[in-house]
Amino acid sequence: MxxxxxxxxxxxxxxxxxxxxxxxxxxxxxxxxxxxxxxxxxxxxxxxxxxxxxxxxxxxxxxxxxxxxxxxxxxxxxxxxLPELAEGEYYHVDLIGLAAVSTDGAELGTVVAIDDFGAGDVIEIEKPGGKRFMVPMRADAVPEWDDSQLVVAADFVED
CATH class of the missing domain: 2.40.30.60 (RimM)
Known part of the structure; x- marks a missing residue:
């Protein structure tokens, strides 16, 4: 951050x-x-x-x-x-631009957007080459993140 x-x-x-x-x-x-x-x-x-x-x-x-x-x-x-956040909370600005990797170690790309279509935040990741995919911001899909990367469960990665 x-x-x-x-x-x-x-x-x-x-x-x-x-x-x-x-x-x-x-x-x-x-x-x-x-x-x-x-x-x-x-x-x-x-x-x-x-x-x-x-x-x-x-x-x-x-x-x-x-x-x-x-x-x-x-x-x-x-x-x-801005106020400090509790454990598990985040500001969108803290996630946009992070490198995204899968739980099996594959580099996925970069977090480019966070949207909320009514059922919670959805993370948009852009792969090298420009293709994008979305992942729900839930513990089963995004088990962890820090200041350098966002980890996406391999089951949620699109080819």
Whole structure:
């Protein structure tokens, strides 16, 4: 785990109103503990629920044009700003980019994405050559991982 690796907590999906508020798609359970984003470039003043996400007021944004210009901007914090996790928990950012190996020792590729389609996290692994396969993030499929690699049960490996 890299302590200063930026972690995306939300992304600006558009402007809201004419006073500079923005609509956010939030990837965290709670943005409220975080006020400073993008290495101090953006300061969160307030949050409130919106019809398709969260409405935020950012101190540096004062009009609709400036808010619209932020569309697509990711709001990031350093990994070290996030709470420590209990045993068996993980942040997606800690797994993406890890080397993946099977329980029988074969090198599989790299973790490129983590998705949740409603039944829990699914790890996407890209093999050399670009072919991808998915593995459920369960103890029987992914028995272990650390800062350098993710181990996948051989029964879950696709050719």
């Amino acid at each position: 890299q302590a200063d690796k930026p972690v995306t907590l939300a992304v600006v999906i558009g402007a809201h109103g004419v006073t500079g508020e923005v609509r956010l798609k939030v990837f965290a359970e709670d943005l409220a503990p975080h006020r400073i984003f993008n290495d101090g470039e953006l300061t969160l003043k307030s949050l409130r629920p919106g019809s398709n996400g969260v409405i935020a007021r950012i101190e540096e944004i004062t009009d609709r044009n400036a808010a619209e210009a932020l569309r697509g901007t990711q709001l990031t914090v350093p990994r070290s700003a």
